[in-house]
Amino acid sequence: LASLAGLFVILDSAQGDRRLSLTSFRPGEILLVRATVIAVASIVATAAGLAITAMSFDAVNWWVFVAANVLVALTYSMIGVMVGPVFGRLGGLYLLLLLPFIDVGIAQNAMFDAAPPRWGRFLPAHGAVRVAMDGAFTPSFDEWGALLLAAAWLAILGVLAAVSFRRVVAT
Secondary structure, eight states, X not given: OHHHHHHHHHHHHHHHHHHHHHTTOOHHHHHHHHHHHHHHHHXXXXXXXXXHHHHHOOOSSHHHHHHHHHHHHHHHHHHHHHHHHHHHHHHHHHHHHHXXXXXXXXXXXXXXXXXXXXXXXXXXXXHHHHHHHHHHHOSSOOOHHHHHHHHHHHHHHHHXXXXXXXXXXXX
């Protein structure tokens, strides 16, 4: 859902953002507002998912588990920001339904195998899902490398999303 929030916020506000860029607003200011809207939508979607999860699952360390889920959501929301201008509304929708399913649903799913497949280690949610598994099942935090990997994915995708957004506003 977070990826779709990124996709639709960027696409639905593109014309207005172009108009704002013609006034005294800089693209960075416009991006900050759009990123805030996307982050809030991502957190709301994550909160809804975690509320449903809490009905039947009790994580050992909820703080780590929640933070990891928010990391996955924010990572995929940045992917949604980048996918929208390239693939459009319908193509982006299909891609953003497929990519998280393959990444989180298949490649990182501990029910299929204890370790993800080799190719799954190169996908955006790998680090954050490892952090989520750590928070779900262990009382102490041991996945510092995975946390750094998740933060790196989010930072890189954030920069790429900002570049993509600047192109949308400049068009």
